[in-house]
Amino acid sequence: MIKKALITSAGFGTRLLPITKTIQKEMLPILNRPIIDYIVKDCIDAGITEIIFVVKESENKLVEHFYTEYRSIKQHLEKMGKLNSFQDQLFIHENIKFRFVTQTIADRYGTAIPVELAKKHLIDEEAFLVFMGDDFIFNADERSEAKQMIDLFYRSNSKGLVTCITKPDEELNNFGVAEIRTENGFTFLTNLVEKPKFGEAPSNLINISKYIFTPEIFDIIANQKPNKSNNEYYITDSATILAQNNNVSVYTPRGRYLDGGNLINWLKANIVVANTKEDLKHDLKLFVKEEFGF
Numbered sequence: 001m002i003k004k005a006l007i008t009s010a011g012f013g014t015r016l017l018p019i020t021k022t023i024q025k026e027m028l029p030i031l032n033r034p035i036i037d038y039i040v041k042d043c044i045d046a047g048i049t050e051i052i053f054v055v056k057e058s059e060n061k062l063v064e065h066f067y068t069e070y071r072s073i074k075q076h077l078e079k080m081g082k083l084n085s086f087q088d089q090l091f092i093h094e095n096i097k098f099r100f101v102t103q104t105i106a107d108r109y110g111t112a113i114p115v116e117l118a119k120k121h122l123i124d125e126e127a128f129l130v131f132m133g134d135d136f137i138f139n140a141d142e143r144s145e146a147k148q149m150i151d152l153f154y155r156s157n158s159k160g161l162v163t164c165i166t167k168p169d170e171e172l173n174n175f176g177v178a179e180i181r182t183e184n185g186f187t188f189l190t191n192l193v194e195k196p197k198f199g200e201a202p203s204n205l206i207n208i209s210k211y212i213f214t215p216e217i218f219d220i221i222a223n224q225k226p227n228k229s230n231n232e233y234y235i236t237d238s239a240t241i242l243a244q245n246n247n248v249s250v251y252t253p254r255g256r257y258l259d260g261g262n263l264i265n266w267l268k269a270n271i272v273v274a275n276t277k278e279d280l281k282h283d284l285k286l287f288v289k290e291e292f293g294f
Helices: 035-045 061-066 071-081 084-090 113-117 145-155 167-173 216-222 235-243 265-274 278-292
Strands: 004-008 050-056 097-103 128-132 133-137 160-166 176-183 186-193 205-213 247-251 256-259
Touching: 004 035, 004 113, 035 133, 035 145, 035 176, 035 278, 050 061, 050 167, 071 235, 097 113, 113 216, 128 145, 133 186, 133 205, 133 265, 145 160, 145 205, 160 186, 160 235, 186 235, 205 235, 216 235, 235 247, 265 278
Parallel strands: 004 050, 004 128, 050 097, 160 247
Antiparallel strands: 128 205, 133 256, 160 205, 176 186, 176 205, 186 247
């Protein structure tokens, strides 16, 4: 079974400036948890025992969040008799190993590079998960999407997996759209078409950058040419190359895809999650009605 996951957290978060001058976007809150916590919990629920974070130089907030015990908070809660009530909030990471890999300004740039930088920790694995750290799949019932991804990967006898969600025709020109084939009841990737013209999209499935790869991906990235659009090395290009000669299955999640990478989507993510909380949704609905009149 897959036991390791890579989570990238080395971007500059320019769409969320100025807050991202002091804290990486992956640590911005969705209610009272940072975005990246939702990804980590999903991995833990899927049986992952080691998570590798790729971070920028001098980026300490994420390291502190996953490594610091916060003894003073613990002592305060013990004194107040509230420690048991906060166990889930403070100690969900006790039984998992964390590694931190640094991406420097001198490294090649693009979403494929964090995978390459973590190679020595993943090269001997049968397969591993790759997640971007600023978006996640939300299930109010806490169903693990990572577990379902792993299950499909093995059932489909694949060398890779990409996660896609559906979008209406009029929005497809803003995304990378999957070209697919079906075989033995499974859906496989054949190509990713970036921002197709209206009416030319090969499907309604857009890529949301959640993957499973085998170590074959490292040779692909090492020999990959930068994308012509901006000279970056994209993991979507890596997945497309892999799909040319291998089964790369397409997984469609049941949960709600939430993106914290820009301001409006971060606000929407907070509202979606808040609306599933019994102690919040009543007041939230009243506020929206009073503020906006509906």
